[in-house]
Amino acid sequence: MHRTTRALAVGSAAAVLLASAFTLSSAAAATDDTGRRAGPGHSAAPQTLGSLGRKAGLRIGTAVDTTALAEDAPYRDKVAGEFSSVTAENVMKWEAVEPTRGTYDWAAADGLVDFAKKHGQLVRGHTLVWHNQLPSWLNDGDFTADELREILHEHITDQVTHFKGDIWQWDVVNEAFNDDGTLRDSIWLRELGPGYIADAFRWAHEADPKARLFINDYNIEGVNAKSTALHALVTQLRKQRVPIHGVGIQGHLGVQYSAPHDIADNMLRFDRLGLETAITEADVRMPMPADSTKLEAQAEGYGVLLRGCLLTPGCNDFTVWGFTDTYSWVPDTFPGEGAANIFDENYAPKPAYGTLRQTLTLAAGRH
Ligand code: 9MR
Numbered sequence: 001m002h003r004t005t006r007a008l009a010v011g012s013a014a015a016v017l018l019a020s021a022f023t024l025s026s027a028a029a030a031t032d033d034t035g036r037r038a039g040p041g042h043s044a045a046p047q048t049l050g051s052l053g054r055k056a057g058l059r060i061g062t063a064v065d066t067t068a069l070a071e072d073a074p075y076r077d078k079v080a081g082e083f084s085s086v087t088a089e090n091v092m093k094w095e096a097v098e099p100t101r102g103t104y105d106w107a108a109a110d111g112l113v114d115f116a117k118k119h120g121q122l123v124r125g126h127t128l129v130w131h132n133q134l135p136s137w138l139n140d141g142d143f144t145a146d147e148l149r150e151i152l153h154e155h156i157t158d159q160v161t162h163f164k165g166d167i168w169q170w171d172v173v174n175e176a177f178n179d180d181g182t183l184r185d186s187i188w189l190r191e192l193g194p195g196y197i198a199d200a201f202r203w204a205h206e207a208d209p210k211a212r213l214f215i216n217d218y219n220i221e222g223v224n225a226k227s228t229a230l231h232a233l234v235t236q237l238r239k240q241r242v243p244i245h246g247v248g249i250q251g252h253l254g255v256q257y258s259a260p261h262d263i264a265d266n267m268l269r270f271d272r273l274g275l276e277t278a279i280t281e282a283d284v285r286m287p288m289p290a291d292s293t294k295l296e297a298q299a300e301g302y303g304v305l306l307r308g309c310l311l312t313p314g315c316n317d318f319t320v321w322g323f324t325d326t327y328s329w330v331p332d333t334f335p336g337e338g339a340a341n342i343f344d345e346n347y348a349p350k351p352a353y354g355t356l357r358q359t360l361t362l363a364a365g366r367h
Pocket of ligand 1: 089090132133174218250281329
């Protein structure tokens with residue numbers, strides 16, 4: 001993503017909206033570096049991303065590292081103060097909740113749910129069906145297809161029942177597609193066939209009829225083969241009356257790649273199906289070391305993702321995948337890259353934080 005990519009593609013209503021939103025965003029430069037407007041009418045109460053989001057009709061969330069939540073007081077204060085929804089970064093995944101077959105360990109996840117209740121936050125549940133972070137008894141087991149189907153059914157039923165009433169949105173199925181739009185070759189597809197997706201949603205709905213059920217994936221920000229295949233799948237699922245309510249767009253970007261300036265085009269086509277949408281895992285990494293050009297490109301990336309959400313009426317949550325560079329999955333997965341979050345390692349706000357605040361401020365009254 002480079003400054004030159006600010007030139008926006010025209011030819012669709014969404015692109016025009018994006019362009020005007022960008023103009024507005026530039027005009028908002030008359031704010032101080034926390035994004036707060038100066039002058040008369042300026043409220044003394046500190047505005048947070050969560051409170052600004054509320055005025056713009058959406059929740060602003062973060063993935064939470066529950067070890068950091070327990071051990072790092074400044075981290076805990078930021079989670080509590082800045083955000084209006086939370087997602088467990090790891091502790092609701094299958095390997096965490098059922099490390100030994102038949103023995104559940106909900107302690108860490110329950111702790112996060114309690115924390116969220118105490119701070120008036122909603123919880124996004126992440127995630128029920130994935131190819132990754134499965135317990136070894138499952139990965140290494142020798143199960144028939146019928147047994148695996150029953151294992152998956154039981155997992156979904158037990159986990160959704162355990163959290164019944166406490167989860168706002170579940171990422172029921174995570175990362176089911178390849179980038180070319182074919183279904184990912186996972187244990188679930190191989191053993192159960194493509195019907196595992198509809199089954200997972202039906203089972204989750206039976207266990208908690210009030211939870212909003214999402215399919216979630218990465219590299220589906222813009223209009224491309226993967227997002228188009230996902231659109232075709234959810235269209236079909238809705239026709240079959242499968243209880244699917246939303247599409248989660250992860251939003252893992254990097255400053256060295258083009259930003260998805262057609263994100264509203266893409267999100268609006270899901271909106272037209274009557275689906276909710278959310279940005280579920282926003283972060284914008286960069287080749288290290290960071291410098292001011294990269295930080296500005298990063299701010300632009302966050303802004304593109306947030307504006308895509310704000311331009312989509314049914315987009316009701318914008319979640320960042322962690323908020324401080326101290327705790328990030330990026331350096332482990334992409335050696336030589338990092339600094340992907342909106343606060344630095346000392347919890348100082350980066351330009352991206354100001355961009356989110358300004359963009360939310362301009363969207364006040366959205367709903
Ligand atoms: O941030 C998570 C990291 O701590 C884990 O080691 C990793 C294991 O795969 O999963 C990370 O979270 C992923 C999320 O659950 C699904 N989308 C991609 C995220 C980043 O890898």
